[in-house]
Amino acid sequence: MKDRICVGAITGSFGVKGEARVKSFCADPAAIGDYGPLSTEDGSRSFTLKITRPVKTGFAVRLSGVTNKEQADGLRGTRLYAPREALPGLPDDEFYHADLIGLTVLDTGGTDHGKVHAVHNHGAGDLLELRPEGQKGGVLVPFTRDIVPTVDLTSGRIIIDPPDGLFDDPESSA
Known part of the structure; x- marks a missing residue:
């Protein structure tokens, strides 16, 4: 999957004439239409995408x-991937989420805190979801320059450089 990057997702139909509603994950949301044919996660289908107009939480598009x-509704939840070579290069301090997933996470003292399982953004900035070895569930770490000085x-x-208490076991303080 490192040769393709998820750039958006189909969230359902828009209207009755076959348009779909798409949520863009691109830094410039309207650029989702600039990367050539987009494919499904498994690569079994590909679509050319033409933005017809902005709508709440995304764009109405022709696929x-x-x-x-019915066809547009049937694609609800489908993630759309662009070839990495079609995407712009990034400055040294920016990363595609796909490049962070699977990386080992160490603190400044060398303690291993697991691997990056996912990258989330709920509107206030990126969060790295770490899966520490031998621990139930994950730990969310804000992806800021202060807390994540080195990638x-x-x-x-x-x-x-995690804030105090981030990796404390809540059961041990009970």
């Missing part, structure tokens, strides 16, 4: 091969 409301894609690791 190649989708001609009616080394070459060595496959992230160095964090």
Whole structure:
């Protein structure tokens, strides 16, 4: 999957003439239409996408091969992927979420805190979901320069300076 990046998702139909509603994950949301044909996660289908107008939480789009409301509704939840080479290069301090997933996370003292399982953004900034070895559930770490001073894609690791208490076991303080 490192050769493709998720750039958006189909959230359902828009109207009755086969348009779909798409949520863009791009830094410039309207750029989702600029990356050529987009494919499904498994690569079994690909679509050319033409934005017809902005709508609440995304865009109304025409997808190649989708001609009616039922087809558009059937694609609800489908993630759309662009080839990495079609996407713009990033400055040194920016990363595609796909590049962070799977990296080992160490704190500034060298303690291993697991691997990045996912990257979330609920509107207030990115959060790294870590899955520490031998621990139930994950830990969310704010992806800020203060807390995550180093991302080394070459060595496959992230160095964090977590705030006090982030990795404390809540059951041990009970």
